Amino acid sequence: SQARKIVILPGDGIGPEIIAEGRKVLDAINEQYNLGLSMETCVFGGAAYDETGTPLPESTLNACRDSAAILLGAIGGPKYDKAPRELRPERGLLGLRSELGLFANLRPALLYPELAAASSLKPELVAGLDLMIVRELTGGIYFGQPRGIEERNGERVGFNTMVYSESEIRRIGIRAFEIARQRGSRLCSVDKMNVLEVSELWREIMIDVSKDYPDVELTHMFVDNAAMQLVRAPKQFDVMVTSNLFGDVLSDAAAMLTGSIGMLPSASLNEAGQGMYEPIHGSAPDIAGKGIANPLATILSVSMMLRYTLKEAEAADAIDAAVAQVLAQGYRCQDIATGQSEEKVINTTEMGDAVIAAL
Amino acid sequence: SQARKIVILPGDGIGPEIIAEGRKVLDAINEQYNLGLSMETCVFGGAAYDETGTPLPESTLNACRDSAAILLGAIGGPKYDKAPRELRPERGLLGLRSELGLFANLRPALLYPELAAASSLKPELVAGLDLMIVRELTGGIYFGQPRGIEERNGERVGFNTMVYSESEIRRIGIRAFEIARQRGSRLCSVDKMNVLEVSELWREIMIDVSKDYPDVELTHMFVDNAAMQLVRAPKQFDVMVTSNLFGDVLSDAAAMLTGSIGMLPSASLNEAGQGMYEPIHGSAPDIAGKGIANPLATILSVSMMLRYTLKEAEAADAIDAAVAQVLAQGYRCQDIATGQSEEKVINTTEMGDAVIAAL
Ligand SMILES: CC(C)[C@H](C(=O)O)[C@@H](O)C(=O)O
Numbered sequence: 001s002q003a004r005k006i007v008i009l010p011g012d013g014i015g016p017e018i019i020a021e022g023r024k025v026l027d028a029i030n031e032q033y034n035l036g037l038s039m040e041t042c043v044f045g046g047a048a049y050d051e052t053g054t055p056l057p058e059s060t061l062n063a064c065r066d067s068a069a070i071l072l073g074a075i076g077g078p079k080y081d082k083a084p085r086e087l088r089p090e091r092g093l094l095g096l097r098s099e100l101g102l103f104a105n106l107r108p109a110l111l112y113p114e115l116a117a118a119s120s121l122k123p124e125l126v127a128g129l130d131l132m133i134v135r136e137l138t139g140g141i142y143f144g145q146p147r148g149i150e151e152r153n154g155e156r157v158g159f160n161t162m163v164y165s166e167s168e169i170r171r172i173g174i175r176a177f178e179i180a181r182q183r184g185s186r187l188c189s190v191d192k193m194n195v196l197e198v199s200e201l202w203r204e205i206m207i208d209v210s211k212d213y214p215d216v217e218l219t220h221m222f223v224d225n226a227a228m229q230l231v232r233a234p235k236q237f238d239v240m241v242t243s244n245l246f247g248d249v250l251s252d253a254a255a256m257l258t259g260s261i262g263m264l265p266s267a268s269l270n271e272a273g274q275g276m277y278e279p280i281h282g283s284a285p286d287i288a289g290k291g292i293a294n295p296l297a298t299i300l301s302v303s304m305m306l307r308y309t310l311k312e313a314e315a316a317d318a319i320d321a322a323v324a325q326v327l328a329q330g331y332r333c334q335d336i337a338t339g340q341s342e343e344k345v346i347n348t349t350e351m352g353d354a355v356i357a358a359l
Numbered sequence: 360s361q362a363r364k365i366v367i368l369p370g371d372g373i374g375p376e377i378i379a380e381g382r383k384v385l386d387a388i389n390e391q392y393n394l395g396l397s398m399e400t401c402v403f404g405g406a407a408y409d410e411t412g413t414p415l416p417e418s419t420l421n422a423c424r425d426s427a428a429i430l431l432g433a434i435g436g437p438k439y440d441k442a443p444r445e446l447r448p449e450r451g452l453l454g455l456r457s458e459l460g461l462f463a464n465l466r467p468a469l470l471y472p473e474l475a476a477a478s479s480l481k482p483e484l485v486a487g488l489d490l491m492i493v494r495e496l497t498g499g500i501y502f503g504q505p506r507g508i509e510e511r512n513g514e515r516v517g518f519n520t521m522v523y524s525e526s527e528i529r530r531i532g533i534r535a536f537e538i539a540r541q542r543g544s545r546l547c548s549v550d551k552m553n554v555l556e557v558s559e560l561w562r563e564i565m566i567d568v569s570k571d572y573p574d575v576e577l578t579h580m581f582v583d584n585a586a587m588q589l590v591r592a593p594k595q596f597d598v599m600v601t602s603n604l605f606g607d608v609l610s611d612a613a614a615m616l617t618g619s620i621g622m623l624p625s626a627s628l629n630e631a632g633q634g635m636y637e638p639i640h641g642s643a644p645d646i647a648g649k650g651i652a653n654p655l656a657t658i659l660s661v662s663m664m665l666r667y668t669l670k671e672a673e674a675a676d677a678i679d680a681a682v683a684q685v686l687a688q689g690y691r692c693q694d695i696a697t698g699q700s701e702e703k704v705i706n707t708t709e710m711g712d713a714v715i716a717a718l
């Protein structure tokens with residue numbers, strides 16, 4: 001049934017390799033917990049452009065619409081730099097977000113104790129880091145109209161529109177407050193209210209939403225200061241909520257604080273709870289096909305899928321525990337290896353196998 | 360004469376305290392090098408709002424127009440949060456940038472060897488950091504039209520426009536290439552070309568400008584990746600050039616990498632070479648009036664003024680050397696003190712005196 005259908009989009013670069021491991025874990029957990037999930041693999045991104053001439057074929061979009069959740073590997077690569085703008089892999093991703101209304105992007109930045117040394121920050125500043133960024137994903141300057149390049153006063157001008165309506169701000173606000181309530185009950189809304197009108201409305205609505213969440217502490221920060229504070233003292237944050245563009249930048253900065261972006265999953269949810277789940281690390285064309293990519297972010301994306309869309313918290317906990325265990329056992333893919341003697345550096349499939357063994 | 364007139368804007372918070380020390384150094388260097396500079400102090404920011412009802416009084420604007428350079432302390436504070444939007448201190452700053460056409464914002468991020476421990480990054484990743492961010496300052500979403508909050512389909516919508524013309528991109532590009540040529544000859548242009556049309560034009564024009572600078576290596580990076588790379592390996596960069604909003608975020612992140620924002624000056628230049636010089640740290644209302652603020656960023660802003668507008672490189676070098684010397688002597692204001700035994704923690708005026716003594 002639709003409520004149990006998972007669409008799998010391997011995508012480009014290392015996508016197929018890491019998805020194979022994510023799939024292995026998903027299959028195992030499906031059986032172990034009797035979840036009754038059915039899987040369907042579709043073509044997407046650059047691979048779909050190569051095969052069908054478009055990064056988001058109609059058949060893939062329909063399969064996604066008809067699914068409970070989507071597991072995405074990664075898309076893009078230098079091969080597609082010369083493709084027409086509207087047919088580049090990223091357009092497929094933006095199209096899917098928009099078509100499915102996946103407005104709530106959850107970007108956890110979590111530092112595993114064993115990997116603290118991988119961070120470029122001093123260990124004491126990041127040890128125990130557990131931050132959640134809630135990024136609005138279907139509005140703002142990514143989708144705002146008018147946009148384009150046109151001739152004005154004898155020269156070309158490029159323009160985009162950063163736009164948010166009250167209802168768009170309210171629904172991402174509600175989502176963020178709900179998440180904060182389930183965590184440390186502190187929410188920091190990031191805007192540029194001292195310069196932008198769109199941020200003025202953003203802040204006003206966040207304050208309005210906060211009235212329904214007296215148990216959650218709401219603070220506000222300008223985006224430039226937020227970027228500073230993430231570098232200075234990231235553990236001051238619990239949950240951050242921000243617009244599409246600011247979230248793009250801050251969530252990547254926050255991810256990099258952990259030093260191990262090969263470990264970080266993400267979720268993109270719509271009103272109905274349908275979700276797309278993907279590792280944040282991208283398609284890494286330089287190591288594609290070598291079998292050395294770290295599949296843990298994809299495996300943790302499976303865990304997020306179980307938790308946020310399928311409401312199978314027990315199965316999700318099992319995956320999280322298995323990942324923690326393989327790290328504790330010293331297993332590392334090359335991206336998170338630091339050369340310590342306790343480490344056992346393994347490849348993509350071995351890491352998938354290790355997680356299955358730990359399950 | 361106008362070519363030798365310096366307007367001083369103390370502003371708010373710690374502004375007057377740090378400006379007093381900057382002024383002391385400027386007076387000393389004026390005499391020592393026989394520069395023939397004349398100084399005039401004007402009211403600006405929140406202080407001007409309190410006194411005259413507007414953050415940028417006509418008389419201040421006229422004095423600034425009629426000057427060679429402006430030395431600004433800092434503006435703003437919680438006291439003005441409730442002032443009408445158009446009369447907040449920041450609006451004075453944005454107005455001054457715009458009225459004087461100060462389109463080129465130079466934001467060095469330099470880590471002094473003695474202060475490496477202050478960084479939140481591991482010392483080996485930041486030791487020797489010397490990065491220059493060139494931020495476009497009078498265009499983009501800061502000033503783009505249309506902008507506002509209005510009713511659409513029964514709800515309010517906030518909107519701003521990110522807009523750049525070819526000529527705006529070209530002139531900041533030229534400035535950045537010129538600066539890169541005088542440094543490590545590597546320029547990284549930061550955009551969001553995979554999503555924004557305005558960035559498509561930005562990248563195209565940067566590539567076009569690069570044809571006149573075959574000796575400078577031009578690379579491109581998406582803003583989200585740039586934020587990551589600054590955290591991961593900031594020393595990979597020599598000069599970065601980017602738009603107003605991206606530059607706002609990235610330059611603050613880069614500054615914080617040094618761990619000592621109390622040390623960082625900035626310049627904002629127009630076509631004619633006229634410039635506004637200011638420390639990047641802001642008005643720090645929490646320590647205002649205590650006499651403990653670090654005046655070194657202001658003193659280094661005086662140095663930038665001598666170098667970039669007044670073309671007095673020798674005098675600028677003398678200030679830079681004096682600052683390096685006081686650091687080597689162990690003098691620290693509290694913001695950059697780390698508790699090591701060689702350090703002598705001193706206050707604002709003592710630091711100004713120490714620099715004068717070293718001159
Ligand atoms: C590929 C790109 C369009 C995308 C974005 O900017 O949203 C990516 O950076 C992300 O954060 O998922």
Ligand SMILES: CC(C)[C@H](C(=O)O)[C@@H](O)C(=O)O
Binds near residue numbers: 194449
């Ligand atoms: C005060 C504010 C308007 C300003 C800006 O955003 O440009 C500040 O953050 C800066 O970077 O100088």
